[in-house]
Amino acid sequence: METLISLLAGVSLSAATGFRLFVPFLVMSIATATGHMTPAQGFEWIGSPIAITAFAVATGVEIAGYYIPWVDEILDLITTPAALVAGAVLTASTLVDISPFLQWTLAIIAGAGAAGLTKGMTDAARLTSTATTGGIANPALSTMELFTSSVISVMAILIPLLTGIVIIGLLCFAAYKVWRFFGRRRRFR
DSSP: OHHHHHHHHHHHHHHHHTTOSSHHHHHHHHHHHTTSOOOOTTOGGGGSHHHHHHHHHHHHHHHHHTTSTTHHHHHHHHHHHHHHHHHHHHHHHHOOSSOHHHHHHHIIIIIHHHHHHHHHHHHHHHHHHHHHHTTTTHHHHHHHHHHHHHHHHHHHHHSHHHHHHHHHHHHHHHHHHHHHHHHHHHHTO
């Protein structure tokens, strides 16, 4: 049961990277430093003062960048592939007491998958916002993304079972909608 809860926490944190790349790392770093979370072996560094400082600075820079018109689009280009790696690392860091092969297999499939699906949806929302409003609505979208990433990250630490179930349900629903969208497009060709 502990492995399942760790996996759900990791998937939730990974999904949060799709909204903001560094917020989940900062939350996990603080949770580790305060004893609210124990990372997997080899990831103890995540709770160090240097890691907290680095994640706090990176989070601040990322947040500020998303409020600058057109810089937000450049950040999306950079953070999209980075979110996949971050999702895998976050999930791997939560999986304690399992073999490294299983740890990284789950991290790559579940963590990177959750991060990729979430990031893809936020990228689509940002492109739509930019195309329809010329970027005027992007700061409001950035605020919602920051809030969502923060809430999911904190909830993943405090109530990982419930958060993980809700996140996986939402990700399955989103994947179904994407699958249906592309299925319809194929029929009209």
